[in-house]
Amino acid sequence: MPALPAPDFAPEVRARLEVDAKELIGRYPVARSALLPLLHLVQAEEGYVSPTGIRFCAEQLSLTTAEVTAVATFYTMYRRKPAGQYHVGVCTNTLCAVLGGDQIFAELKEHLGVENNETTEDGAISVEHIECNAACDYAPVVMVNWEFFDNQTPESVKQLVDDLRAGHQVTPTRGAALCTFKETARILAGFPDERAGAVDASGAGGAPSLAGLRLARGETLPGTGGAKVVSPRHGAHTPAEPSEGTPSSSDAPQDTALSDPAHPAAPEGSEGR
CATH class of the missing domain: 1.10.10 (Arc Repressor Mutant, subunit A)
Structure with missing residues (x-):
């Protein structure tokens, strides 16, 4: 039939x-x-x-x-059954998992009485374990309708969903204000995002994201006592015995066969050919 x-x-x-x-x-x-x-x-x-x-x-x-x-069915952002008004994604990839993502996910499911890819009876919250959000420097990370909530704990996430269900205003760690899952989907379709703070440069890259760039430029990192680390390629020297809180010489970029003309790479046994 x-x-x-x-x-x-x-x-x-x-x-x-x-x-x-x-x-x-x-x-x-x-x-x-x-x-x-x-x-x-x-x-x-x-x-x-x-x-x-x-x-x-x-x-x-x-x-x-x-x-x-x-x-x-190929792309995970397209759901095959109704999402909640607020879709909560818990990163369970390597770094987030090691720092507590798995525990967050387990306790959140128990707190809400749902399993992965399920929605609460009131239609308010759906839960999904998701792969890397490219925010490892803020791990463990949770997303609500694709807005970031960084450095989370099981307690903070349970409070987060309780506040959402109670209708309280919840502010993401960075980026624009929260909107509903359906409103987010329309923005992702390509229609204007008119939320306050939708274009917010302050959420683009915080101190953890920019640490490597600042080190490469020889700038001072917060909490390092004013110490600077400069790549040897920029003509400066890394301290042989860095003070506490300062990266060691092994953390600085090193010359490799691909970047050092004096030591070109060649297939084994090809010398003298």
């Missing part, structure tokens, strides 16, 4: 989405290049990529539903 076709959006919803879809498709020289933004668009409507959303994207781009489904 053939599968029944997915239901369509209500006429007024479809008409609105078609206007948005036309704008998104018009940004690309090849229509199917707009598939990822269109998936975010339908996710912004329903809180996940439903069969109805897949059918809509396929019709707008003259693709099969199988082609759209293949993409929607």
